[in-house]
Amino acid sequence: MENNNRYDLGISTIKKMVSNEALENIEQMKTISPDFWEMIISFGYGDLYSREGLSNTKRVIVTLTSLITQGAFEQLEFHIRAALNVGLTKDEIKEIIIHCSGYVGFPKACQAMMIAGKVFEEVTEE
Amino acid sequence: MENNNRYDLGISTIKKMVSNEALENIEQMKTISPDFWEMIISFGYGDLYSREGLSNTKRVIVTLTSLITQGAFEQLEFHIRAALNVGLTKDEIKEIIIHCSGYVGFPKACQAMMIAGKVFEEVTEE
Amino acid sequence: MENNNRYDLGISTIKKMVSNEALENIEQMKTISPDFWEMIISFGYGDLYSREGLSNTKRVIVTLTSLITQGAFEQLEFHIRAALNVGLTKDEIKEIIIHCSGYVGFPKACQAMMIAGKVFEEVTEE
Amino acid sequence: MENNNRYDLGISTIKKMVSNEALENIEQMKTISPDFWEMIISFGYGDLYSREGLSNTKRVIVTLTSLITQGAFEQLEFHIRAALNVGLTKDEIKEIIIHCSGYVGFPKACQAMMIAGKVFEEVTEE
Amino acid sequence: MENNNRYDLGISTIKKMVSNEALENIEQMKTISPDFWEMIISFGYGDLYSREGLSNTKRVIVTLTSLITQGAFEQLEFHIRAALNVGLTKDEIKEIIIHCSGYVGFPKACQAMMIAGKVFEEVTEE
Amino acid sequence: MENNNRYDLGISTIKKMVSNEALENIEQMKTISPDFWEMIISFGYGDLYSREGLSNTKRVIVTLTSLITQGAFEQLEFHIRAALNVGLTKDEIKEIIIHCSGYVGFPKACQAMMIAGKVFEEVTEE
Numbered sequence: 201m202e203n204n205n206r207y208d209l210g211i212s213t214i215k216k217m218v219s220n221e222a223l224e225n226i227e228q229m230k231t232i233s234p235d236f237w238e239m240i241i242s243f244g245y246g247d248l249y250s251r252e253g254l255s256n257t258k259r260v261i262v263t264l265t266s267l268i269t270q271g272a273f274e275q276l277e278f279h280i281r282a283a284l285n286v287g288l289t290k291d292e293i294k295e296i297i298i299h300c301s302g303y304v305g306f307p308k309a310c311q312a313m314m315i316a317g318k319v320f321e322e323v324t325e326e
Numbered sequence: 327m328e329n330n331n332r333y334d335l336g337i338s339t340i341k342k343m344v345s346n347e348a349l350e351n352i353e354q355m356k357t358i359s360p361d362f363w364e365m366i367i368s369f370g371y372g373d374l375y376s377r378e379g380l381s382n383t384k385r386v387i388v389t390l391t392s393l394i395t396q397g398a399f400e401q402l403e404f405h406i407r408a409a410l411n412v413g414l415t416k417d418e419i420k421e422i423i424i425h426c427s428g429y430v431g432f433p434k435a436c437q438a439m440m441i442a443g444k445v446f447e448e449v450t451e452e
Numbered sequence: 453m454e455n456n457n458r459y460d461l462g463i464s465t466i467k468k469m470v471s472n473e474a475l476e477n478i479e480q481m482k483t484i485s486p487d488f489w490e491m492i493i494s495f496g497y498g499d500l501y502s503r504e505g506l507s508n509t510k511r512v513i514v515t516l517t518s519l520i521t522q523g524a525f526e527q528l529e530f531h532i533r534a535a536l537n538v539g540l541t542k543d544e545i546k547e548i549i550i551h552c553s554g555y556v557g558f559p560k561a562c563q564a565m566m567i568a569g570k571v572f573e574e575v576t577e578e
Numbered sequence: 579m580e581n582n583n584r585y586d587l588g589i590s591t592i593k594k595m596v597s598n599e600a601l602e603n604i605e606q607m608k609t610i611s612p613d614f615w616e617m618i619i620s621f622g623y624g625d626l627y628s629r630e631g632l633s634n635t636k637r638v639i640v641t642l643t644s645l646i647t648q649g650a651f652e653q654l655e656f657h658i659r660a661a662l663n664v665g666l667t668k669d670e671i672k673e674i675i676i677h678c679s680g681y682v683g684f685p686k687a688c689q690a691m692m693i694a695g696k697v698f699e700e701v702t703e704e
Numbered sequence: 705m706e707n708n709n710r711y712d713l714g715i716s717t718i719k720k721m722v723s724n725e726a727l728e729n730i731e732q733m734k735t736i737s738p739d740f741w742e743m744i745i746s747f748g749y750g751d752l753y754s755r756e757g758l759s760n761t762k763r764v765i766v767t768l769t770s771l772i773t774q775g776a777f778e779q780l781e782f783h784i785r786a787a788l789n790v791g792l793t794k795d796e797i798k799e800i801i802i803h804c805s806g807y808v809g810f811p812k813a814c815q816a817m818m819i820a821g822k823v824f825e826e827v828t829e830e
Numbered sequence: 831m832e833n834n835n836r837y838d839l840g841i842s843t844i845k846k847m848v849s850n851e852a853l854e855n856i857e858q859m860k861t862i863s864p865d866f867w868e869m870i871i872s873f874g875y876g877d878l879y880s881r882e883g884l885s886n887t888k889r890v891i892v893t894l895t896s897l898i899t900q901g902a903f904e905q906l907e908f909h910i911r912a913a914l915n916v917g918l919t920k921d922e923i924k925e926i927i928i929h930c931s932g933y934v935g936f937p938k939a940c941q942a943m944m945i946a947g948k949v950f951e952e953v954t955e956e
Contacts, residue, residue, distance in 0.1 A: 232569035254421035269395035272559035295380035303392035307776035317736035358947035398937035433650035443610035484821035506673035521647035524811035547632035685902035695862035770933040773899035799884035
């Protein structure tokens with residue numbers, strides 16, 4: 201029971217950040233490992249994203265930069281969509297990727313920009 | 327000659343971000359490779375940090391996160407000091423590191439926090 | 453001739469670890485580069501996996517963790533299937549991934565869990 | 579209050595794994611960021627190391643492998659000492675590093691073996 | 705205007721290295737972010753590949769090795785084709801990958817060899 | 831006995847690449863783990879560096895680039911000295927690092943250039 205507050209806080213935070221459709225997509229993790237799902241929500245969104253001291257916009261900048269730097273491109277689309285939802289503009293996201301090019305090199309920055317381009321196109325069409 | 331504007335712009339930008347002492351420290355690169363020094367300033371500070379579209383505060387968040395994610399800890403002190411100079415608070419820098427822990431794991435986040443702690447202590451004493 | 457023992461030992465070791473089908477799949481490497489194929493078997497399975505001093509179960513834990521940490525997800529399915537063959541349970545593999553989340557961050561751990569989930573489903577259906 | 583159980587469980591777990599001296603060393607984190615210290619203990623040792631389903635020996639193998647693979651060598655000594663405390667032998671730790679060489683390459687494996695050699699020597703002298 | 709020379713030099717250099725078809729493929733970046741496209745050409749091909757002091761063959765070896773080491777496999781096909789165009793043979797490219805295995809580990813080297821095998825097959829058929 | 835040829839070939843190859851002093855330095859590995867030492871020589875220098883199909887100069891370029899890309903800076907001095915011994919000039923080594931900046935980002939390239947600068951100074955004084 202003791203974790204309920206962290207989990208509930210996490211769910212409430214993630215719901216403000218991503219669409220219902222995106223949340224449903226990642227909820228397949230619940231079937232594979234309920235314990236891991238609980239950790240993602242309680243730690244990632246309950247403990248981290250719900251903290252004060254840094255705006256959600258800035259937290260998303262940290263998240264995007266870290267994904268690009270480590271080449272975790274499978275997770276990038278989800279977080280670019282979250283970035284748009286918390287108020288970053290397409291141009292700011294492109295600037296983040298451009299700034300990354302000097303710190304992670306062009307190969308990863310290029311891959312990130314291709315994914316961003318694809319997401320921006322889909323978002324426009326939706 | 328054509329690069330002068332980029333280099334001059336870069337020097338003017340970096341001077342707003344770091345102390346004279348810090349700038350002198352990294353200028354040893356000029357002796358090892360003048361060409362590489364020129365690139366660091368022209369590309370890193372003339373092309374990237376001087377761009378519009380993202381505040382310097384947010385650019386520094388990208389830089390710090392990328393360094394922590396790739397484990398480039400030798401460069402972290404320089405950029406934490408720059409972060410303080412462009413207006414990030416100590417608490418915000420700690421929040422960036424804490425947020426990183428979920429995305430890069432605790433070992434790199436711990437190492438970053440140790441370095442931040444050392445810089446904050448020195449800054450207080452200066 | 454001198455390498456025959458290492459190669460033969462490697463083939464004998466890998467045959468205990470993976471299905472014939474999986475072995476046939478990776479044997480396409482033989483066509484691309486016979487020398488590289490020889491090294492994979494002689495060094496990877498003849499020199500490393502055949503050593504005493506650490507159980508095969510523990511060697512597989514090292515392998516899985518290293519793949520997850522470096523984000524080598526294209527190779528993960530092959531080694532998850534090998535892990536099941538040498539006696540790790542599905543629950544233990546999930547625990548390895550969950551433990552990894554604190555050391556490599558959630559993005560890579562999530563990607564690993566998705567792949568594990570897919571493999572476990574296929575294995576059940578086979 | 580709700581986190582107390584996770585934190586207390588974490589402290590109880592880490593005390594079984596490392597010496598008092600080692601614990602005191604890392605407690606300097608408490609001064610730099612009490613919140614981050616709380617997370618390290620509650621999440622790292624309360625949520626992860628305290629879980630069932632994988633022996634502590636195997637969890638330490640995951641930890642060591644992940645540190646070696648990501649090149650987090652500043653943290654390696656602490657965890658090699660913990661590995662010895664939970665019952666891994668020096669020879670098993672060397673085997674883990676040797677096995678890693680095929681998965682992360684020799685540079686990182688060499689660096690890990692040098693650190694292990696230094697720790698083993700100190701442990702013998704203590 | 706000042707960047708024209710760098711951009712023009714970059715375009716002239718990349719045209720010597722890749723086919724028209726390959727260049728057209730990556731020009732989609734121009735639509736997503738014209739600024740980023742300008743940087744890729746001006747910095748990557750105008751500033752770096754156009755420098756004297758290292759043959760293009762050796763620069764391509766640096767590029768391939770860096771991509772393999774960081775696991776940037778999405779970009780590898782483009783640069784393997786460029787490598788063939790500047791005069792590296794298929795056998796030399798395979799040797800680069802084989803040599804990498806000792807420095808980055810077998811998982812990334814295997815993935816690189818699979819991609820090289822696919823490109824070599826397509827090149828033969830073209 | 832069967833490995834003798836690989837080991838002897840490796841020793842003969844490494845002796846052509848590094849000074850006696852450098853070889854003695856790394857031979858401390860023999861004391862920590864004789865088996866691992868045997869692998870470094872037999873695989874790294876017997877199997878890889880002794881292969882035909884790529885000049886030693888080009889193999890060293892692969893090695894340096896891979897070390898810089900993965901941030902294995904503790905090993906870099908040893909291999910920069912080997913690079914000078916097999917005939918790369920200081921200027922070529924600087925060019926390799928400069929070219930890397932576009933592919934791995936400036937932080938790792940800067941760190942590599944600092945180390946190269948230090949080695950070049952020591953070499954001049956020797």
